[in-house]
Amino acid sequence: MHPSRRMFRILALLTALVLAAAVSGCGVTRGSDDPDNRRLRMLIPNSVGGGYDLTGRAAAKALEDNDLTGRFEITNVQGASGTVAMQRLLNEKGADDVMMLMGLGVVGAVYTNKSDATPLKMTPIARLVEEQEGILVPADSPLETLDDLVKAWKDDPSGLTVGGGSTNGGPDHLFPMQLADTIGINPNDVNYISYDGGGPLTTALLGSKIDVGMSGLGEFEGQIKDGKLRVLAVSGEERLSGVDAPTLTEAGVDLVFTNWRGVLAPPGISDEQREYLVDRLTQMHDTDEWRAALDANGWTDNFATGKEFEDFLAEQDARVADTLKELGLA
Amino acid sequence: MDLLLDGFATALTPENLLFATIGVLLGTAVGVLPGIGPAMTLALLLPVTYSVGADSAIIMFAGIYYGGMYGGSTTSILLNTPGESSSVITAIEGNKMAKAGRASQALATAAIGSFVAGTIATVLLWVVTPFVADVVVTLGSPSYLALMLLALFAVTAVLGSSKLRGFIALFLGLAVGLVGTSTGQARLTFGNPLLADGIDIVVVAVALFAIGEALWVAAHLRHKPLEIIPVGQPWMNKEDWRRSWKPWLRGTAFGFPFGALPAGGAELPTFLSYATEKKLSRHPEEFGHGAIEGVAGPEAANNASAAGTLVPLLALGLPTTATAAIMLVALQGYGFQTGPTLMDDHPDLVWALLASLFVANTLLLIINLPMAPLWAKLLRIPRPYLYAGILFFASLGAYSVNFQAFDLALLLAIGALGFFMRRFGIPVLPLIIGVILGPKIEEQLTTALKISQGDVSTLWSEPVAVVVYAVMALLLVAMAVTGARKPSPSESPLLDAPGDSNDNKELVER
Numbered sequence: 001m002h003p004s005r006r007m008f009r010i011l012a013l014l015t016a017l018v019l020a021a022a023v024s025g026c027g028v029t030r031g032s033d034d035p036d037n038r039r040l041r042m043l044i045p046n047s048v049g050g051g052y053d054l055t056g057r058a059a060a061k062a063l064e065d066n067d068l069t070g071r072f073e074i075t076n077v078q079g080a081s082g083t084v085a086m087q088r089l090l091n092e093k094g095a096d097d098v099m100m101l102m103g104l105g106v107v108g109a110v111y112t113n114k115s116d117a118t119p120l121k122m123t124p125i126a127r128l129v130e131e132q133e134g135i136l137v138p139a140d141s142p143l144e145t146l147d148d149l150v151k152a153w154k155d156d157p158s159g160l161t162v163g164g165g166s167t168n169g170g171p172d173h174l175f176p177m178q179l180a181d182t183i184g185i186n187p188n189d190v191n192y193i194s195y196d197g198g199g200p201l202t203t204a205l206l207g208s209k210i211d212v213g214m215s216g217l218g219e220f221e222g223q224i225k226d227g228k229l230r231v232l233a234v235s236g237e238e239r240l241s242g243v244d245a246p247t248l249t250e251a252g253v254d255l256v257f258t259n260w261r262g263v264l265a266p267p268g269i270s271d272e273q274r275e276y277l278v279d280r281l282t283q284m285h286d287t288d289e290w291r292a293a294l295d296a297n298g299w300t301d302n303f304a305t306g307k308e309f310e311d312f313l314a315e316q317d318a319r320v321a322d323t324l325k326e327l328g329l330a
Numbered sequence: 331m332d333l334l335l336d337g338f339a340t341a342l343t344p345e346n347l348l349f350a351t352i353g354v355l356l357g358t359a360v361g362v363l364p365g366i367g368p369a370m371t372l373a374l375l376l377p378v379t380y381s382v383g384a385d386s387a388i389i390m391f392a393g394i395y396y397g398g399m400y401g402g403s404t405t406s407i408l409l410n411t412p413g414e415s416s417s418v419i420t421a422i423e424g425n426k427m428a429k430a431g432r433a434s435q436a437l438a439t440a441a442i443g444s445f446v447a448g449t450i451a452t453v454l455l456w457v458v459t460p461f462v463a464d465v466v467v468t469l470g471s472p473s474y475l476a477l478m479l480l481a482l483f484a485v486t487a488v489l490g491s492s493k494l495r496g497f498i499a500l501f502l503g504l505a506v507g508l509v510g511t512s513t514g515q516a517r518l519t520f521g522n523p524l525l526a527d528g529i530d531i532v533v534v535a536v537a538l539f540a541i542g543e544a545l546w547v548a549a550h551l552r553h554k555p556l557e558i559i560p561v562g563q564p565w566m567n568k569e570d571w572r573r574s575w576k577p578w579l580r581g582t583a584f585g586f587p588f589g590a591l592p593a594g595g596a597e598l599p600t601f602l603s604y605a606t607e608k609k610l611s612r613h614p615e616e617f618g619h620g621a622i623e624g625v626a627g628p629e630a631a632n633n634a635s636a637a638g639t640l641v642p643l644l645a646l647g648l649p650t651t652a653t654a655a656i657m658l659v660a661l662q663g664y665g666f667q668t669g670p671t672l673m674d675d676h677p678d679l680v681w682a683l684l685a686s687l688f689v690a691n692t693l694l695l696i697i698n699l700p701m702a703p704l705w706a707k708l709l710r711i712p713r714p715y716l717y718a719g720i721l722f723f724a725s726l727g728a729y730s731v732n733f734q735a736f737d738l739a740l741l742l743a744i745g746a747l748g749f750f751m752r753r754f755g756i757p758v759l760p761l762i763i764g765v766i767l768g769p770k771i772e773e774q775l776t777t778a779l780k781i782s783q784g785d786v787s788t789l790w791s792e793p794v795a796v797v798v799y800a801v802m803a804l805l806l807v808a809m810a811v812t813g814a815r816k817p818s819p820s821e822s823p824l825l826d827a828p829g830d831s832n833d834n835k836e837l838v839e840r
Contacts, residue, residue: 047652048369048370048373048374048656049369049372049373049376049652049655049656049659053373054659075733076733077732077733077734078527078732078734079523079524079526079527079732079734080511080523080524080526080527081526083523083526084523084524084526084734087523113516113523113526115523158783159783161780161781167511168513191780191781191783193777193780193781194513197655199592199648199649199650199655200592200593200650202646202647202648203466203467203592203593203642203648204470206467206646207467207468207469207470209470209471209781210781222647222671222672223646223647225671226671296662296663296665
């Protein structure tokens, strides 16, 4: 390695040390008027290292490194699965330098927490990525196909234990509920067990503590390749490359379900500001850096802006509200 | 063996040694700040590390991971502000030692204990990782519930002189632990979404320990002469060594298996270690007033457990702590297929990591041990300034957990509670334990009962659970027998709050 590059890397690490102290951040200037160098803020609705966080930081990095914007100030606003962050965004009404990463789980959380800060009140900017849900069973499970599962589930709706990596209102909870509804089981009868993320869910599946797990497949790749877990079906419109499993539609269940993530801005911003943010993210979407991030994280590109995203958001909101109301959770 | 030597060869190149050093320094720095843990540091560093090689990044992460553990115990001992639940016990005994002028010894026994535990645990990691992986996943909620009840039982059995006050504190803690969302329903949140995830344990611990005590000292400052905390000897003497080495080993024995269990956690073994040391000690009366065993054992336990968490990570690709989860993300970012095949596919990387854990541990000991007397001098700052500093640190720590001003309000409210608990002689440790264990016990119980659809017999359906309940029953019988034989004379004033008569005296003496 060239000595000066090594020096640079060490400097970069020391800079990170300062970042890690994370006590700065107040009183920063908002950057110049140059559209390519504006300082923006981004709110992330969960903890560092979570799905929203990884997506948000990848987007911010692609924007910064391609000189589409100035440096980002990224804030993780945790609490009530994103409800707190949505409230913060609502309070930022009219602020022209902030955007928030969110997704399906936040839509659900707003309902389960009975919050006023609903996604439809915000300014929609763009949908970025989607992730399919997979239906997982342990290798020694008697359930070999989706048909087996449907049959076993219908025979004893609450006897079949379904695990997921999210709390009520999150994608892993909404998916089995909508699946049950589609195949004619009352969602209220579903015995859903919530685990604290993919790790504990994997443990429960490997130990055959639950009958079936529903989750995004990213965290399970190793177990699936190793043959310890089997995928009965995936929930998207098309098959997932590298996963030998049919889509729900192919297997005879009429349901398409994906977990998605996108970007919102506060309500009450000007049309120019909205156009500016949409334009920056559209340019970001074409960068090599963003493509590399999609690959590295196993996200499916699902970019949409304007009317398309607006309609999508409204449709998702209504669908989530239906499911949760039926369960008495909203 | 060749693989291990190759691992050391990788870890000991000058460049990687540099990264290990940066890692341990960085880890110590963030560990010192309550609220900012190694997990957050790793996450913030992730984008930076992609510009260096995979082995260097992983080696630096190992340094941060262990460094965070060391840094955490330093602030617990000196400033009574535990940054995470696993160093709560360290604060209880360690800070008492510091106030008695034995800060150096507390820091030293923590550092050496962590080194011993970390080293033994790393060796265990080399040996057992390939074999235990399939065993640990067979444990389900019933087993974890039993283990948590055992921990709760162990600490309540050593509650202290006044069982009544101990139970008051424990139930207060369980009540605080009820705040949050359970099975989808908000509970005791008073409609405030900021309470929906419950009250963060760091906020509770820092408030009770640091704020409560600062208020207490402030309230008495005017009536008592200002005295400087004695400096004491800089190094551990023979007696300290004699009283430390067994707790180190026992702490390791508790910590490693709990770390290796996917839902074991780092705080359970510290509770069990503390209770055990108190029972076995020849000086049980010192517990609650700065017993060196009470620092040595739990510190060894939490470090051994940190190494233990790498068992499921490396063998199964299962992250069981936030830090492990981010290390996993990092590995995936480098294109490694994590999961059961990692050890077979990339043995070089795995062994380099294991070797670097050892290197990091050694570096930390070399860096920290000479620092102990220096750190201890910090306590010579006149008390008004010292406590102003502690208040600043505590607020910073509580704020940096979520960057939420609301947490500062909580900090003050719980700090006021801590003050009144001292005033009325109610011990704070049972409260903290209630807050930590209550929600965990509830979660395991609901999961177990949901899976069995309400059939209670599921609770003793796993062999581990049966064994643990049998152990508890035996302990109960043993206690009943010894209790009947000698009408328990003045139980040691263990865990009594500083507000007790004893401690008032201590304050005067200071």
